[in-house]
Every structure is written in C-alpha cells, then in structure tokens.
Amino acid sequence: MLIVLLGSILLSQWSFALLMAVIAIGGMWEFYRLAEKAGYAPMKILGVFTGLVIFSINLSLMFFFDTEADGAGTMLIIAALGSLILLVPLMCICELYRKSATPIANIASSFMGALYVALPMSLLLVIPMLLGNGVWNPWIVLFYVFIIWANDVFAYLFGITLGRHRLFERISPKKSWEGFFGGLAGAVAMGYVAALILEASTAAWMGLALVAALSGVFGDLVESLMKRSVDVKDSGNIIPGHGGWFGRFDALILSAPFVFVYACVYAFIF
DSSP states (O other): HHHHHHHHHOOOHHHHHHHHHHHHHHHHHHHHHHHHHHHOOOOOOHHHHHHHHHHHHHHHHHHHGGGGGGGHHHHHHHHHHHHHHHHHHHHHHHHHHOOOOOOHHHHHHHHIIIIIIHHHHHHHHHHHHHTTTTSSOOOHHHHHHHHHHHHHHHHHHHHHHOOOEETTTTTTTEEEEHHHHHHHHHHHHHHHHHHHHHHHOOOHHHHHHHHHHHHHHHHHHHHHHHHHHHHHHOOOOSBTTTTTTHHHHHHHHHHHHHHHHHHHHHHHHO
C-alpha cells in the first residue's frame, strides 16, 4: 500500500486523485458497515454516490488552478452542486419506503459517511494547490503524509519507552501523554525538514505540522471510539496487516479539514 500511495503521488495529480477516490469509496463502505453493526440502516449506495459528488466538487477545483480548464471546472462544479442539492431530499424520500424503525439515524449515518470520509479525502486534492501557489507539487503531498507518519512513529517510540500517563484510557488504553508529545515533536521536526527542502517558510510548515499532528491524533481516537461502540477490532480487512481503509487513513481523514483551513490562511497571507 505504501508503494501504491507514493507512486500515485509522484506520477501525477490525477493518479493521486484516482487513488483518493478509491480510498474514499472503501472508507465510506466500511463506515456504513460500522453503522449497520450499531443497529442502523444507512443507504450505502446512495451515500457512496453522495460522497463521490462531494469528491467531484473538490476535483473540479483543481481545474480552476489550471487557467486552460476554467470553463470545464465551472461546469463540473455546477453539475456536482446541482446533484448534491437533489440528493438531500432524495435520500429523505427513499427512507419513506424502507419501513425502518430508525429513519433519522439512517439518514444521518448515510450523510455522515459522505461528509466524514469523502469530503476530507477530496480536500487532499486542493491542499497542495493552495500551498504550492496554484501549482501541483507532489512533494507537498508527500511531506504532509510524512508528517502524519512521523507523528505516528514518534508517538509509538516515545509511548513504549517513556509512556506512563494515559492520554485517553476510555477509548485507547495504550496511548500516553508521553507518546502524544513525542509524536508532536517528530511531526514538527518533519515540518522543519519539509520547509528546508521545499525552500518555504519554516514557521508556516512547522505550524502546518502541528495542526496536522494534533488533529491526526483525534482522528485515531474517533475511529477507535466508533470501533469500540460496536465491539470490533478493525473497520475492515482490505489491507493485509493493517485492517481497513477507514482505519488506515483515520489520521488523514480528520486532519485534512484542519490542514485545508490552515492552507487557505497560508495562501491568503503568503
């Protein structure tokens, strides 16, 4: 999986977009399976389609960074927004005919799968354009991923060697405050390396690393909360040795919206 991810990033922005779409579909499907285990009945097919419509909106935004594709990007966004507006009442109408005892939870979980998984994965298409002044630079994406990985690796190393105080024992008994701060240090260090290699603002990239690491930790905790609520170890088994899509990319999923907002501020200031 590591080779596929790195290869898609380095090949082109479109191969990266294709992989993110696949991960979004897989993540949404696993989310809906968790919802079913919780006793709800999400509209999986319609939910995945809604997620892909949301994904297409941010995919279209990439066109706007290419001056030759402005017209195509505009039409794609208009079509996607129109579809999304119709999907909201359509999902409610479909629930009328399902005779379920939990209609509100069914509709809510259907939308949640699209918003929680597909939206963040699609934001990963726009973040590098914002940080790269409208130009696709695969190293921006790579360093964002490296920051998330550095946080995980250093949190694990500090946790197993120095961990004494539990971070969130009710949700994740093995996580410690020592591992938490060790992970932040590793992520910020990677942000510093990114700034040096990309010849960008050191403060900006170290700040991005801090935002990504902090929110990424909560991504892991939220996914653990969902799994514990339905008493499962992994959200899926599509990736040998790592569980499912949803679990493998939980830190990216929750950190992407925060990093996106940070990138918008960065683009405005710099």
